[in-house]
Amino acid sequence: MLLLGIIAIGFLLRGPIIAVAPIVGSISEELDLDASQAGLLTSLPVLCFALVTPLASFLIGRAGANAATTITILGVALGTIVRSSGDTPAVFTGTVLMGVFITIGNVVVPVLIRRDVDPSRVGLVTGLYTSALNVGSMITSIATAPIAEAFGWRTALGTWVAFAVLAAVAWLGAVGPRAAMRWGPIRPAVETGAIETVAVSTRPVDLARTAAQSSTWRSVTAILLALAFAGQSFSYYGMTAWFPQLLSDEQGLSSAAAGSSSSIFQIAAVVGALGIPILASRAGVLPAMITLSALWSTIPLGLIFAPDGWAAWALLGGVAQGGGITLVFMIVVQLAVSDPHARRLSAMVQGVGYALASVAPTAVGAAYEATNGWTSPLLVIAGGIALFAGCGITATVRLRRRNRR
Numbered sequence: 001m002l003l004l005g006i007i008a009i010g011f012l013l014r015g016p017i018i019a020v021a022p023i024v025g026s027i028s029e030e031l032d033l034d035a036s037q038a039g040l041l042t043s044l045p046v047l048c049f050a051l052v053t054p055l056a057s058f059l060i061g062r063a064g065a066n067a068a069t070t071i072t073i074l075g076v077a078l079g080t081i082v083r084s085s086g087d088t089p090a091v092f093t094g095t096v097l098m099g100v101f102i103t104i105g106n107v108v109v110p111v112l113i114r115r116d117v118d119p120s121r122v123g124l125v126t127g128l129y130t131s132a133l134n135v136g137s138m139i140t141s142i143a144t145a146p147i148a149e150a151f152g153w154r155t156a157l158g159t160w161v162a163f164a165v166l167a168a169v170a171w172l173g174a175v176g177p178r179a180a181m182r183w184g185p186i187r188p189a190v191e192t193g194a195i196e197t198v199a200v201s202t203r204p205v206d207l208a209r210t211a212a213q214s215s216t217w218r219s220v221t222a223i224l225l226a227l228a229f230a231g232q233s234f235s236y237y238g239m240t241a242w243f244p245q246l247l248s249d250e251q252g253l254s255s256a257a258a259g260s261s262s263s264i265f266q267i268a269a270v271v272g273a274l275g276i277p278i279l280a281s282r283a284g285v286l287p288a289m290i291t292l293s294a295l296w297s298t299i300p301l302g303l304i305f306a307p308d309g310w311a312a313w314a315l316l317g318g319v320a321q322g323g324g325i326t327l328v329f330m331i332v333v334q335l336a337v338s339d340p341h342a343r344r345l346s347a348m349v350q351g352v353g354y355a356l357a358s359v360a361p362t363a364v365g366a367a368y369e370a371t372n373g374w375t376s377p378l379l380v381i382a383g384g385i386a387l388f389a390g391c392g393i394t395a396t397v398r399l400r401r402r403n404r405r
Helices: 002-012 021-031 035-063 065-083 088-116 119-151 153-158 161-180 207-212 220-251 255-262 264-283 285-305 307-335 339-357 360-371 375-404
Strands: none
Touching (some): 002 065, 002 088, 002 119, 002 161, 021 035, 021 088, 021 119, 021 153, 021 220, 021 255, 035 065, 035 220, 035 339, 065 088, 065 153, 065 161, 088 119, 088 307, 088 339, 119 153, 119 264, 119 307, 220 264, 220 285, 220 307, 220 339, 220 360, 255 264, 264 285, 264 307, 285 307, 285 375, 307 339, 307 375, 360 375
């Protein structure tokens, strides 16, 4: 039940914000938004991920992982309703609310996984969680435009409050109403598991390592991992925001067809998210990181040099982006030596990563407007992939050396 709860929360943490991309033209036309304002609708949540992460970490530390998870679900539901309820102020207010509460969820899920999942199953559960992120995005990418054409964009955006309902039911089923509302700080050593009758956290805590890593900002490996996640997130949000428009321009697809076709990028991520834990366990983390870096590079380079093969490049790039976020979160859990350290490390990696990712839609859009073509925007995305590859490979080399000591 806890696994189902984590998967349902994964649906909630990306799908509702990705829903804007396929219908941003309709929203802009009705609300008379210019290009920069329209871009904010896709970049505001990611900007919140960057700015609110320190506050989210503080809240989780004071309230505990269970209460923070419940707050996430209720808050995203509220933001979804507000965003779909009115005019321009409501759309932006709801978008900000969603970004704030999704940020809490971003930080707390790795803490839940470290706390409640057996170490031997961390890779699998992390893969299932990141698969859920992409499945939620896939569903909204495919379904939002047709719903908007039939019932209007407000109804299309409001439909995704269903993800919050699903997450609430699954989470309450996993931990029970009493545990879901339990408020209390995360303790320095081992925190009791979400299910009260089961002691789920059995990792020994090396006090010397805990003291040495009390500040995540002093860990070179953690900083490299944060930069790798920045490159991963920048590339993902840059592609997600503009891939439908690229397909419309380059392949002549309608907005609905482009939204559905671009979902290949999200669907393929499930393969990467589930496959990377297997590859990492058999071949090692470093070969997995090198493989992902190569696969990631195919989407910008393929779209530049062989745009008619866009489906193949979307497939390969999708596998890479799904595997990339999974591998980063797996390394976060491996580096963490306690629940509080997991919270700080998760907040640091995601804070740095989403700070860069928040400018991706704007940077890619600016390159497109400046050149009136897609080569420069795709090169911008390739730069993010290069950051992921360079820092990710270096971080995994350092991690392997540490584990051999």
